Amino acid sequence: MLALENLMAARYQMALSLGFHIVLSCFGVAFPAMIFVVHRRGLRDDDRTALDLAHKWAKAAAVLFAVGAVSGTILSFEMGLLWPELMSTFGDVLGLPFALEGIAFFVEAIFIGIYLYGWNRLPPKVHLWTLIPIIASGVFGTFCVLAVNAWMNAPAGFELGPPAADGSLVVTDVDPLGAIFNGALWQQFTHMLVACYMVAGFLTAAVYAVGMLRGRRDHHHRLGFTVPFAFAAVGALIQPVIGHVAGMRLASDQPSKLAAMELSAHPEARAPLWLGGVLVDDEVRFGIPIPWLGSLISRSGIDRTVPGLSEFPVEDRPPANVVHFAFQTMIAAGIAMVLISVWFGWRWWRARRDPASDPFRGRWILRATVAAGVLSVVALEAGWTTTEVGRQPWIVFGVMRVEDAVTQAGNIWISLVAIVVVYSAMTVAAAAVLRGMARRWRESGDVDLPTPYEIPERR
């Protein structure tokens, strides 16, 4: 019983810290590219507004990157603190991408320091180009982290020897490159990288959409909307293709995950696609079936079989309802983002042909963009829920179960509570600080925000 409580507390703590960090990591990965475009435009066109916008984004990024860096550090702690058996058994299998990610993190942190403090200190061209290593290391860091996660879904690069006397796994023939370049790597990496650009892009555009809804429709807001939106919209349009390719892999690599996503109780050819619905006693209730579409989408052929949960022992099945709900939430949010992207893209294209038309006119496109900002985070979290819960009960699919990896240290709920409290406070404070920055920028018109250290006179 104690062990079970520990496992749940550890899983919630991991889910919470990951779910928090992943939003910030999107900014760390994708925001620098958006800053680069705006900064470059400012230098090229001698556009004061664009330069100021890039400078403000750099300052906001300093806050977001700091929270991202510390919440990322916590995750590296938790890999060991919560899942010591995973690390002590497979540390030398999955460790190398983490070590490479550490190097990427170094380069990123160094150039962030140089870029943030380089304003008006470095030659303008050199300063602009210090963003490039940040962008590159963001992509490489994503590659490394996703290599580990993909490995957990499609383990490779090792053999299992006869188990030790205490029943624990014995790993032999470790091939770290085989572990990195596992079967799920490229699909998961590209899927997440594009997601980073969508989240950072739509959320940033949403901030300026709110500003325009409040009547601030100047060049500053239009630029702050358009550049991130363009990144996100391109991402939204290619993401369904990448996601589909990633899903194709599941039938062979992780059939139990696919069965849960499709809410499929029994293996079935010409399987329907269930919209909504819950699985109760192997029966789908309250769902809308679309005939044949399940087989067609997940297996590329109506006569192909979608795996069913009944193929797996009860103790090896993921919680299908959670996975199915999360999966369809992601899909629905993704479709909505495609539609919003196309809508604004059409308005923008029309405005280019006809200068009299304004792509920002009206309120609905702005409201839709705010919705896209929210939906991007919903899709991100739902997607992660799908892949992580869908892998259950395994931490390394088919090899090691979560209950065999979890720490033997007791009272994990204490650290869970501590993380909940600290992360909630940090979220509130970060929001307050960012809003305060925006308010001071509006009031002063000056990019600089001096820190008020001077102690006020006591009255």
Place this chain on the structure above:
Amino acid sequence: MTLVDVIAAMLFVGVLCYALFGGADFGSGIWDLLALDRPEAPALRHQIDRSIGPVWEANHVWLIYVLVFLWTGFPEGFGAIVTTLYVPWLFVGLGIVLRGAGFAFRKFAASWRSARLYGVVFATSSLITPFFLGMIAGAIASGRVPADGSGSLVTSWTGPTSWVGGVLAVLTCTFLAGAFLAADADRAGDDHLAAWVGRRTLVVGAVTGVVAVAAIVPIELDSETLADRLQGRGAAALVASALSGAASLWLLRAQRWVWARVTAALAVAAIVVGWGVAQYPDLLTDSLTLEEAAGARATQIGLVVTFAFAAVTAVPAMLWLFVLVNRRDWAVGEEPGDVS
């Protein structure tokens, strides 16, 4: 020298760099705390922002470097360390979160009151985090972490050597940061602040020296293995530390800030090297050797390649960063003089 020794040396480079760069970072937060509401406090806080603002994130990546090299190179030892020392690691983790967030939030706080709130969070967590890191080091060094990770969740890290480690970590961080901040303030042209910090650093340095010498007693009582090795092959490093420390006190008194910074760093580095030498060939004193803890050979070769990769990417970048922050126009003021 075996491949395992090479990996251990690469891991130890990380420990050493974290003690120096991370240490100066933590120590700056401790100075922030010590300044309270004194007249010098606002100038000191601006100086701290300028001194560690551009470098703090990079400095803390050393901890991540240490963790990933530890779990990749020595997976079994890592599992034992994080299981037995769960509690102090949790404090370290929370301290790092609060510290980084508090520091970044304070920089852009809108009012004195909110700046003070974030400042208190930043400063107290800067004190707590190195203390628990020192306790972790003490627990490992004194042989209280069994190889199977079954050590007590409490008494494993509350032994005499852990207290020595915690107190020494806080003192060395404060000493290092004082030497760095004095030199930075001097370079920025604030002689008064440099002298103010310098005088207090002198006191901190003297206390650190006394505590380091007195630490022999509890270590002797607590761990025979560690005490023997410190007095044997670790002795040279400890003597070097004492000499560098004494030199830095003299240089601080003479207000030779740049050289005081160098000798202070040498003094701290020598203590850490002394511990590292005394730890060898164990990863966990008395219970697990580096050789026993080592993971797969193919992965260790991968780590060497990773290290070489870092040497041609991260290291030059880091040198450039340090050159930049030591330039005079980076030392002064808040993004001065618009160039465009």
